[in-house]
Amino acid sequence: MTExxxxxxxxxxxxELRFLQQDLETLKVALAGNPNVGKSLLFNAMSGLxxxxxxxxxxxxxxxxGAYGAYEIYDTPGIYSVASFSDEERVARDMIVEADIxxxxxxxxxxxRDLFLTQQLIDMGKxxxxxxxxxxxxxxxxxxxxxxxxxxxxxxxxxxxxATKGVPDDVLARALAEAREGVQxxxxxxxxxxxxxxxxxxxxxxxxxxxxxxxARRHGIPAEDRQEELYIDRRNRxxxxxxxxxxxxxSHRSFSDxxxxxxxxPVSGFLTLIGVLYVLYLFVGKAIAQDLVGFTEGxxxxxxxxPWIRNVVGTIVLPSSWLSELVVGEFGIVTMTxxxxxxxxxxxxxxxxxxxxxxxxxxxxxxxATLLDRSLTSLGLNGRAVIPIVLGFGCVTSATITTRxxxxxxxxxxxxAILQFAIPCSAQLAVIASLLAGAGFGPLLLYxxxxxxxxxxxxxxxxxTLPGMSAPLLLDLPPMRWPRFGNIVRKxxxxxxQFMKEASGWFFVGTLAVGIAxxxxxxxxxxxxxxxxTAVWLQxxxxxxxxxxxxxxxxxxxxxxxxxxxxxxLEATVALIVITLxxxxxxxxxxxxxxxxxxxxxxxxxGTWLAAFTVGGIVSQIIM
Amino acid sequence: xxxxxxxxxxxxxxxxALPNGTLRTQLVRLGIYEGMTxxxxxxxxxxxxxxxxxxxxxxxxxxLADAIHVSPVEEQS
Numbered sequence: 001m002t003e004x005x006x007x008x009x010x011x012x013x014x015x016e017l018r019f020l021q022q023d024l025e026t027l028k029v030a031l032a033g034n035p036n037v038g039k040s041l042l043f044n045a046m047s048g049l050x051x052x053x054x055x056x057x058x059x060x061x062x063x064x065x066g067a068y069g070a071y072e073i074y075d076t077p078g079i080y081s082v083a084s085f086s087d088e089e090r091v092a093r094d095m096i097v098e099a100d101i102x103x104x105x106x107x108x109x110x111x112x113r114d115l116f117l118t119q120q121l122i123d124m125g126k127x128x129x130x131x132x133x134x135x136x137x138x139x140x141x142x143x144x145x146x147x148x149x150x151x152x153x154x155x156x157x158x159x160x161x162x163a164t165k166g167v168p169d170d171v172l173a174r175a176l177a178e179a180r181e182g183v184q185x186x187x188x189x190x191x192x193x194x195x196x197x198x199x200x201x202x203x204x205x206x207x208x209x210x211x212x213x214x215x216a217r218r219h220g221i222p223a224e225d226r227q228e229e230l231y232i233d234r235r236n237r238x239x240x241x242x243x244x245x246x247x248x249x250x251s252h253r254s255f256s257d258x259x260x261x262x263x264x265x266p267v268s269g270f271l272t273l274i275g276v277l278y279v280l281y282l283f284v285g286k287a288i289a290q291d292l293v294g295f296t297e298g299x300x301x302x303x304x305x306x307p308w309i310r311n312v313v314g315t316i317v318l319p320s321s322w323l324s325e326l327v328v329g330e331f332g333i334v335t336m337t338x339x340x341x342x343x344x345x346x347x348x349x350x351x352x353x354x355x356x357x358x359x360x361x362x363x364x365x366x367x368x369a370t371l372l373d374r375s376l377t378s379l380g381l382n383g384r385a386v387i388p389i390v391l392g393f394g395c396v397t398s399a400t401i402t403t404r405x406x407x408x409x410x411x412x413x414x415x416x417a418i419l420q421f422a423i424p425c426s427a428q429l430a431v432i433a434s435l436l437a438g439a440g441f442g443p444l445l446l447y448x449x450x451x452x453x454x455x456x457x458x459x460x461x462x463x464x465t466l467p468g469m470s471a472p473l474l475l476d477l478p479p480m481r482w483p484r485f486g487n488i489v490r491k492x493x494x495x496x497x498q499f500m501k502e503a504s505g506w507f508f509v510g511t512l513a514v515g516i517a518x519x520x521x522x523x524x525x526x527x528x529x530x531x532x533x534t535a536v537w538l539q540x541x542x543x544x545x546x547x548x549x550x551x552x553x554x555x556x557x558x559x560x561x562x563x564x565x566x567x568x569x570l571e572a573t574v575a576l577i578v579i580t581l582x583x584x585x586x587x588x589x590x591x592x593x594x595x596x597x598x599x600x601x602x603x604x605x606x607g608t609w610l611a612a613f614t615v616g617g618i619v620s621q622i623i624m
Numbered sequence: 625x626x627x628x629x630x631x632x633x634x635x636x637x638x639x640x641a642l643p644n645g646t647l648r649t650q651l652v653r654l655g656i657y658e659g660m661t662x663x664x665x666x667x668x669x670x671x672x673x674x675x676x677x678x679x680x681x682x683x684x685x686x687x688l689a690d691a692i693h694v695s696p697v698e699e700q701s
Contacts, residue, residue: 081653085646112678113655141679231652242678260681264666264674370683374670382685383672473672473685474647476654 029071029176030099032092032121034114035078036363036478037107038133038163040064041487043075045167063091071176074099080113080476081231082120084212087404093212096121097203101179102128108138108145108160109479111246115238122154122182123234125192125202129175130158136165141254146245153241155183164484185233256480263367263480273368280355284426285433288351293344293430301343306335322519331515337507345427345503350496352394352426357491361483365390366475373473379459380414380466381406382473388415392423395499397588399423400595407471414462414470416596417604420588421611422455424580431563432576439569450577450619454611506587514550523549537617538578539624540571547575551582570624578616582608628684628692629671631664637694647688654682661697 031039047066064075076095077088084090096102102121106114121128130151132138138145151158157178161167184192188206195205199219207215209224210231216223262268310319310328317324328335359365365387373383384406392399396419403415424432436444463470517523523546527534530545538544547561562575593601631637638661642648651657655677666674671686684692 080650083649083653085650110680113680116653116655227649228652231649232657235652235655235657261666264668266669366683370672370674371668373672373683373685374668377670377685377687383683472647472688473683474650474654474688475683477674477681477683479679 026070026072027100028098029068029073029101029103030076030095031073031103031105032076032096032117033078033105034080034107034110034117035476037078037105037110037114039078039105040075041163041484042103042105042131042133042161042167043073044487044490045163046073046172063095068172071101079117081117082124082207083210084214090214093207096124096126097201097207097215100127101176102126103131103175103179104128105131105133105163108132108134109141109143111145112238112242113476115241116234118154119234119238120206122156123184123188123192123230124206125181125184127179127181128156129179130154130156131163131167131175132158132160133163135160136162144247146247150241150245153183153244156180185237188230188233259480260363260367260477263364264371266371269367269371273371276359276364281433284348284351284355285429286437288347289430289433290437292347293434296343296347297339301339305338305343309334309338325519326512326515329515329518331511331518333508333511333515337504337511341500341504341507344430346496346500348426348430349394349499350492352429353495353499354488354492356390356394357488357495358483359390361481361488361491363478363480366477367480369475370473370477376459377470378463379418379456380463380470381411381459382470384473384475385411385415388419389423392419392425393429394426394495396420396423396425397502397585397591398499400588400591403595408468410466410468411470413466413596413600414459416592417462417607418455418458420592420604421458421581421608422451424451428580432580435562435567435572435576436569439572443569443573446619446623447573447576450615451580454581454615502587506585510550514546517549533613537613537620538574539620540575541565541567544575547579548582551579551585574616574620574624577619578612581615582612625693626695628664628673628675628689628694629686631667631673631694633664633667636661636663636697638697639692640695641693643688643691655680656682 031043033039043064043066046068047064066073066075074095076092079089079092082089082093082096084093104118104121106118118128118130132145132147147158147160157175157180159171159175161171191209192202192205195208196202198221199205199208199215204215204219208219208221210227211223211225213223263272306328313324313328313334317327325332327333330336359368368390369383369386371383372386376383376385385403387405388399388402391402399419400416403412403419406412406415432447436447514523517526526549527542527545530548531542534540534545534548535542543565544562544567547565550561562572562579565575567575589601589605592604595601596604625640626637628637628639639656639658642651642656642658656662656675660677663676664673665676665681668674671689673684673686673689675682675684
């Protein structure tokens with residue numbers, strides 16, 4: 001016990017021999033850090049355009065891989081510590097364990113929070129360099145960090161950067177070349193050494209000590225239960241370091257701080273929310289959904305593209321044949337899918353993801369979550385559920401996946417049900433906006449009122465009937481910041497591409513099915529069969545059934561089907577209520593079954609059918 | 625016993641006891657642990673609390689705030 005740490009560590013440099021062998025191969029570099037510290041920005045700068053996005057095996061967490069010189073770089077999900085509370089954390093954990101070098105990005109204005117992860121990475125025995133980001137904001141906030149001292153406390157290089165202004169190559173090269181193991185506490189170091197004989201690496205040894213069941217199982221040993229003790233120790237060490245290196249005359253009166261508080265005050269918070277929603281409506285609902293889509297869909301799609309492709313196809317296939325009908329007819333896979341996908345959906349989805357990235361990067365979303373926490377508690381959720389719900393307005397399918405970030409199974413079930421019942425996705429919203437735009441304020445209000453009622457009813461009923469308790473809110477609020485335009489554009493592009501990639505296949509399948517059904521007059525039989533339901537109960541044109549059938553394939557597709565029917569404002573309102581409440585699209589159903597299990601998935605699915613026709617019918621009987 | 629829910633906006637309090645289990649670990653890594661002092665920055669209607677710990681801010685739901693025991697601290701500013 002009297003042996004000093006450096007001396008002890010110098011005795012087992014054998015560990016480092018590992019790295020000599022690896023010089024021959026490509027070194028894996030993981031970028032690790034807390035959420036919102038500028039990891040992705042740095043990653044983008046390092047990897048250039050050649051980025052490979054894929055899902056981590058067995059999860060839906062995305063990992064981005066790029067190349068930087070001879071290094072392979074991985075962008076990991078933002079985490080507060082290496083642990084296994086969520087899928088994101090498990091993914092980040094495995095990538096960090098695997099990595100040869102870790103570049104730990106920390107927010108210079110949030111050192112007391114961020115150094116916790118840094119110290120843990122050091123305790124894991126990783127070779128690392130700390131990149132101290134946001135040096136511009138550090139200066140602006142009058143924070144003075146003694147970098148040399150911090151570096152000597154940690155035992156690793158600490159390099160100040162401002163990722164938004166770019167990081168020179170020589171700085172990155174130095175960060176990678178000088179990455180090394182840091183200073184561990186003597187006692188911990190011994191425990192790790194003992195454990196090391198039983199697991200593959202110091203990193204895994206630490207995780208086993210901290211009670212990681214999964215890692216322990218991989219090595220066939222029991223996990224230990226020292227997490228709390230080690231966490232508190234680490235926290236104390238970080239606080240000690242902070243006290244030694246940080247001096248600031250930070251005033252709590254910065255604009256960012258004021259804005260953060262402003263957004264959480266009940267009155268100003270809700271007024272801002274209404275303002276944000278209104279701006280979103282003006283941008284997505286009006287400028288994009290009506291003006292731009294009106295042009296792309298009407299002018300470019302229907303007047304230019306469709307006649308042109310009909311001509312081209314007409315030279316090969318006989319214009320009145322069934323093949324022609326299938327390819328370029330009313331439900332043609334070339335005419336209709338292209339018009340809807342490229343000229344209607346693409347601009348909308350891109351606009352939605354652009355807005356979402358703005359809200360995310362500015363720090364608004366977590367504040368909205370806090371503001372709405374109390375209201376969501378009465379639905380058995382906490383403020384965190386704001387994220388999947390807001391995402392649902394983009395795509396219900398991907399939002400269903402993000403319900404994973406909720407704490408308990410109970411919350412996941414409630415949030416999934418709400419998404420599938422009451423949240424229209426961006427493509428639907430587009431059609432809804434344009435169908436209701438001409439109808440005036442009344443129908444819009446009615447639609448919103450019905451959806452809100454269903455939203456609250458689904459949440460309340462499930463909250464009252466499901467057993468167990470929901471977890472309370474615990475959410476880190478990042479500072480309010482100006483979003484970086486480049487990053488927003490990049491995020492928007494990536495998300496839109498993924499959405500379109502996933503949506504396109506089903507669109508083709510759906511159109512083909514409807515086209516064939518139309519040709520074989522099966523569609524007519526279905527419409528006739530459903531006539532009592534659509535014509536009498538919902539009081540809609542019989543053809544609305546076509547839209548409903550298409551809605552089974554994709555919800556947005558169903559809503560788009562209503563586009564071509566000449567509905568009056570009241571009919572449009574009823575039809576939109578039915579279509580929104582109605583079954584989620586096939587992909588959403590599949591993902592829901594995967595996430596929530598067959599029984600629950602099917603139950604929610606049947607529930608949406610019943611609700612759609614019951615609520616739609618009741619509204620119709622009242623207003624028409 | 626006074627809990628974090630009872631703290632008013634702007635009040636500085638010392639954390640006496642945190643709930644056990646996963647929540648405790650999650651609090652610790654966000655930099656919130658027994659014996660430290662935090663400022664209750666805002667109390668939203670309905671009981672959600674925002675605390676300030678150094679420069680970081682954390683939103684805490686009512687249910688959790690109810691379970692965090694605190695004692696008042698003399699303010700010096």
